[in-house]
Amino acid sequence: MDIKDRLKEIRDYAKMGQTNFEKHTGISSGYFNKVKSSIGSDTILKIINKFPEINVDWLITGKGEMLKKTEAEKPSINYIHKGSPYYNVDFIGGFDLVLNDQTLNPDYYIDFAPFNKDGVVWCNLTGHSMEPELSNGDYIAMKEMTDPIEYLPYGEVYGFITNSYRTVKRMGKSDKDGFIRLIPTNKSPEYSDQDIPISMIRKVYAVLGSMHRLF
Secondary structure (H helix, E strand, C coil), X not given: CCHHXXXXXXXXXXXXXXXXXXXXXXXXXXXXXXXXXXXXXXXXXXXXXXXXXXXXXXXXXXXXXXXCCCHHHCCEEECCCCCEEEEXXXXXXXXXXXXXXXXXXXXXXXXXXXXXXXXXXXXXXXXXXXXXXXXXXXXXXXXXXXXXXXXXXXXXXXXXECCCCEEEEEEEECCCCCEEEEEXXXXXXXXXXXEEEHHHCCEEEEEEEEEXXXX
């Protein structure tokens, strides 16, 4: 998304056409027709003064979200059962053996509005096979799937538990009957697709989202 796209997104958010937006912010008429790859600091200030909820970093670089997060929308931890439980359990971005047993009691709760839903849990992701989509050390929000694996949509990212390991991969269709294909995002030579028997899989979790460690 280039700067013209971001400016249009702000105008759509403000429900204003180009002319009205320029008048509202005090930007010179026809300015947006001349924009190429960046805008000046004075224009940025005019936009932010009228729309203080706009994320400046997003406006300049395109990174992050358009709107600033309110305090209520930022993740926080607590011990009073507010939000979704965090378990200190590793899902490996690879096929390494996991030695730690499933934790029975959460370490704490993560209060993060988009993921405060029944059945959602937070765990750790380790390894690099899902980068850049998911990074080593991320928290991942997951929800257990109760439908048979054969009926889950292909192309989505899931956490898989077998008797030997926990892994996060994108699920694809295997050419073998009774198998699924686990697909890493990282295309480095050390990572490759792998078909595994459905009978090996004890549980499947949909990966709903992730965030970097904030605490």
